[in-house]
Amino acid sequence: MFESANLPHVMTRDEFEAAETRLRELLLDAQFEVAEQRRAAIMVLVNGSDGAGKGEVVNRLYDWLDDHLVETLSYRKPTDEERARPGSWRYWRDMPSKGRIALVIGSWHHRLLRNRALGRLDKNAYDNALEDMIRSEEMLRREGVHLLKIWLHMDDREAQKRLEKLREANGALRRPAVIEWDEIDGGKARARLTDAALEMIEKTSTGNAPWAVVPASDPHYRDAAVGDLLLQTLTGAAEGTPAAPSTQAVATPESALPRPSLVSALDLAKTADRETYSQELRDLQQRLTEATTAKSFRNRGLVLVFEGNDAAGKGGAIRRVREALDPRRFRVHGVAAPSDEELARPYLWRFWRNLPRRGDVAIFDRSWYGRVLVERVEGFAPPEDWMRAYPEINDFERQLGECGYLVVKFWLAISQDEQLRRFQDREAKPFKRYKLTPDDWRNREKWALYEQAMTEMVDRTSSRLAPWTLVEANDKKFARLKVLRTIVERLEA
């Protein structure tokens, strides 16, 4: 869930000031529009790691907005009044009226996470609470309350350091009230907290109320990103889009925010050692054969997903995997435009029908992720449809996982230059020409849009059961080895 947030996100002071000038004007316009319409209330739920700067973010938003139409709601230990009523009463009592914006620190998410981390809720009770949360948030949305759920993300160690500094600077008087997770339950509380947060972001990121994960190491970037997300939320609320996404994990094209992409963070120049390649390949294939013919595999099943840039070498990588498998036990599914039969059914149907039996292997050359890649970028699916696809896909893969299937997902990444070289190569060689279509050239023009869609896809669907593996694929041999090694290691784990 934090794949792209873990990349460095920085803004210089100049960049920030330019962004701020722009944001202030647009935010005020949008705020007054929402206030005049009185059709939607906005709740900005500022959550995240301790020390990531929740208070600072709220202060910044106060600076930018008209403060007559804003209120801060901050929840700490329940009061006597609150304890005497159901847990959600405190939030209901403070519900902002239509036209207004509430900035919330310590929302219902916070309390739930805390209770799970402290061991007051077991796994099942926590899961049930998450489901209740999904239904409540859906109800609020239908009643005109737009939620902007922000998760300020900061590396644990960095957050600790930042807290230390704050304490020194403020002295005992303004010591932030923070729980020392590492000291509770021999460190288990910290582990439960991290796991519970991941699960919450994964499961409660619905089409109508997705989490926006905001990297919080650099305060400039952090504040500008939150401002941008709020602007999108206000604009969506003013336009009355019925079920459109209010947020995105990454910035919009309109914003001035720097957009670190997952691909640009990869070292695409990685290469395989030419001398040992053949031997390594054979060894990995041997291990794959062993793992998939072992008796224990009969109760499992392997679902491999290959996505990536056009000409990134998916076919070649699949071939190296395929060679190691019993031909009776696998099938490769090339996913192109859906057939008439498939179009007449829910989009996941074409994949359900091709699920392998337990003990078998299904290789998907492109997959259900088309919904949030090509269908999103080309506009084949409206935003409300591809936004809800993230949780739907997570549900789907969770079903596979619970049934014993191992889902391994690859994104094969090449540089734009390398792609051009491969396209030209395909044009030149008659036997390769069939591999290149006008679509490939067209997709290439939308490189940045695909990269953005891919980044959000990885952020939203790299679940605990089925994480994505990004593969540096400028060197085909390197990519093949990495693909094989990943599968083998997941199988052997």
Added chain:
Amino acid sequence: MFESANLPHVMTRDEFEAAETRLRELLLDAQFEVAEQRRAAIMVLVNGSDGAGKGEVVNRLYDWLDDHLVETLSYRKPTDEERARPGSWRYWRDMPSKGRIALVIGSWHHRLLRNRALGRLDKNAYDNALEDMIRSEEMLRREGVHLLKIWLHMDDREAQKRLEKLREANGALRRPAVIEWDEIDGGKARARLTDAALEMIEKTSTGNAPWAVVPASDPHYRDAAVGDLLLQTLTGAAEGTPAAPSTQAVATPESALPRPSLVSALDLAKTADRETYSQELRDLQQRLTEATTAKSFRNRGLVLVFEGNDAAGKGGAIRRVREALDPRRFRVHGVAAPSDEELARPYLWRFWRNLPRRGDVAIFDRSWYGRVLVERVEGFAPPEDWMRAYPEINDFERQLGECGYLVVKFWLAISQDEQLRRFQDREAKPFKRYKLTPDDWRNREKWALYEQAMTEMVDRTSSRLAPWTLVEANDKKFARLKVLRTIVERLEA
């Protein structure tokens, strides 16, 4: 959930034949419309008590529809093929394509109920499965698959008798494959089954895919009601209504179905014994005082809901309750048209803000049920809004229940004649005239619509935690005693 279904629902042969003639024509028209549009697929999920006639219903629908565009899907013990894949694969494999109708016996609901009854799933696993189900069904709906979820309801004993007969008639060859629930686990399996079915109908009756409970004792009524529900579903699908209700627990005004109402099944002539009334009243009030001042009550809380016909005597009944309570510990909330402040927030807000502290009592003279009564009948809320209110209200009351509150809900029913008498009385007496408004006369004209809305309300929100109590109120004294007795008995239980 089975309040109105437990009333006798009968149709004569003549009535049935008239209904059939009408249904066949309309069903075929609607079916071809859906088939031509190819925009929606219909799944009719026929579930219910063993012996209630699931097979017969499917056969009847086959007779009425064009059978080229219909398919039956029947699920029994999973095959080897099916067991080798995730549980829902079998349903995905058979997914009907858009334009077609699938008649399903043994849907996912059936399997889940069975596993819960056999003890293969514990309570938590069952709850989680229900939540997964809600999300899957919501996804199907958004993908164009309209679900008509039918629950054929039959009294257990009647179903048993019917099965016996079927066995005798068919001999060993066509013996229905039925589980003898009473013989498993010393009868506990039967109890679990009943409880699990109630919970399922309550929790998975969402705005987009509500259960339709069909009384199945009389095959004529049963088949005509199912035909009518299917007609509504097809019409809704053809009109492409985005989130409108596809079904209703009771028949529509257009249909020829007899409509037993919950009120007409009451014996409104019941009266209190004049000689013992005062003593009984005093005794009950005394018990109420004791129960609400007991130490154990401090961790509880009492929420009383009074709904009913205009002039049914809610005020008088409330007064008799109020007299027994400590004035510091209760508040009466008269619910009229919402204020500006209330209109600017989710509709439940005005009730959340008035929740009592634990240990206190809140009396609502009219309540959140306005959403599914006056707002529905007067058209203040569109169908998609009042349909989703049933599960939302159940969620709300469940939160109260889990927090220790006792929710006791009354519908005070009087006859039309009695209401007229009371209205005229109010007109005649100057000090009562303020109690009568032009609205009261207008509502009176919509008597049948209110009765229908009330029946569906009771069916859909009489939950296990917060059941409705219907009060025969032509005799005010009788009503007051019944109200007090119900509260006292619930408190003492």
